[in-house]
Amino acid sequence: MPEGIEKYVRKELLTFGAYSSPKASDKQAEQAGIPLKKIIKIDQNENLFGPSPRVNRILAKNNSFNIYPDAEQTAFRKQLSEYTGVGPECIVGASGSNQLLDLITRLFVGEGDRVVNCVPTFDIYRFSTQVCGGKLVEIQRDENFAIDVKAMRRAVDKKTKLIFLANPNAPTGNLTPRKDLIEVLEIGIPTCIDEAYYEFSGVTVVPLMKRYPNLMVVRTFSKWAGLAGLRVGYGLFPPAVADLLHRIKIPYNINVAALTAVQESMLDLDYLMNRVKVIVAERDKLYAGLKKMPWLTPYPSKANFILCKLLKGNAAELQDKLQEKGILVRYFAKPRLENCIRLSIGKPEHTDIVLQTLREIGSSW
Ligand SMILES: Cc1ncc(COP(=O)(O)O)c(C=O)c1O
Known part of the structure; x- marks a missing residue:
């Protein structure tokens, strides 16, 4: 039984499971010992081109x-x-x-x-x-x-x-x-x-x-x-x-x-929609690159991210390994998604680094 003020709280909320957001990128950068500027943040489907x-x-x-x-x-x-x-x-x-x-x-x-x-x-x-x-x-x-x-x-x-x-x-x-x-x-x-x-x-x-x-x-x-x-x-x-x-x-x-x-x-709108076109082209490039890796299965996507299933290894561990290299991706500790990571689409230079890093990790995985 909760004590003090908590006993007045709606009972069903006392054990409520919060929405789980990734840790702030500055904290993750600090943990990885990499300057924030060098971090590739592809964990929340943001637009890395920024606003207009x-x-x-x-x-x-x-x-x-x-x-x-x-x-x-x-x-x-x-x-x-x-x-x-x-x-x-x-x-x-x-x-x-x-x-x-x-x-x-x-x-x-x-x-x-x-x-x-x-x-x-x-x-x-x-x-x-x-x-x-x-x-x-x-x-x-x-x-x-x-x-x-x-x-x-x-x-x-x-x-x-x-x-x-x-x-x-x-x-x-x-x-x-x-x-x-x-x-x-x-x-x-x-x-x-x-x-x-x-x-x-x-x-x-x-x-x-x-x-x-x-x-x-x-x-x-x-x-x-x-x-x-x-x-x-x-x-x-x-x-x-x-x-x-x-x-x-x-x-x-x-x-x-x-x-x-x-x-x-x-x-x-023209400027922003041109950026969207670049992101869509990068999505297709990332998908093609991921598909060539025998240990990963990317799912086709119509959004600005790709979900990717690991055929071997552990997805939470892959997230950590990528973080050590300054690449933040999303892992969901949820049914049906435990062996997946999700990569948001960044700028063209990010796609190249992400694919290269995954190839390197994959060769020793
Ligand atoms: C399907 C879906 N709906 C809504 C949102 C939330 O967007 P907003 O930033 O507008 O709250 C997200 C964010 O990731 C999303 O994936």
Whole structure:
């Protein structure tokens, strides 16, 4: 029995499993004895090209950090309406798409409600469901990480309030075929399609929003636009749901710097999308290089990362060996992923170093 103030805490949260983030890169650099500048950070699917140079220029000149941002996100929603083709009344912004995923869960899921989740997948869906007191219904993906629509349909009951689906999926990188997505939407339960990697895949379900009022789409500026550190994402919803989300969200949830950065990024789309093209080309180069290594099996990816299965050796140990050489990658101590590492796509020079280092490790592995 907890003592003191903890005894007032919601019991189910006393043993809550936190979302596990990698250790900060400066700590990992220190541990490896390598200067931070030399570290190749490919563990969190960030954009190593950074944001549009317009973002850095405008933020350096900004003198309104003492003023709250527009609570209604008017300019933000207008720009995103032009970008997505969806009306501003359907758009909600948040401090990272994580915050929006959490907000969606809070809107639909209460104590004892059920959420369908296709695992392995992005862990925030589990995290938010459990924080809200919901029950996670886990449907296993197959050996190629494809979803099992029939099992999803069977899993749905009166208490099911929400389905989460990342497309492309993370950390596996695969897309769900359109016909399967339509079958999922036909189930009729509110369905959140997480398109965090949309700009890399070029595939979206947004046009289906007209036909499916249960469809919600979530995206982020963290990956393609290089704004992970400023925390900004958005979602597209039926107008009534967007209105409810605006009502339950914390006011001013996107800060002035992030709003300004989005505004400038949207004015520099050609530059940013050219960077995306380079990253996609590097993804294909990395995939081809990994495929040549007999001890690794990379999974095809439509995102800015590649999941890679080890055919021999231990993935946690490989992560450590790479860290010693200044390359930070992601290892998930989770079912179905224990023998995998995930590599984000960096700049062209990073691809070469990563492949060379893996070849060296592989020769003595
Ligand atoms: C599938 C997926 N959704 C959402 C996010 C979170 O993005 P944000 O930085 O916008 O919170 C990530 C981040 O890795 C992700 O992989």
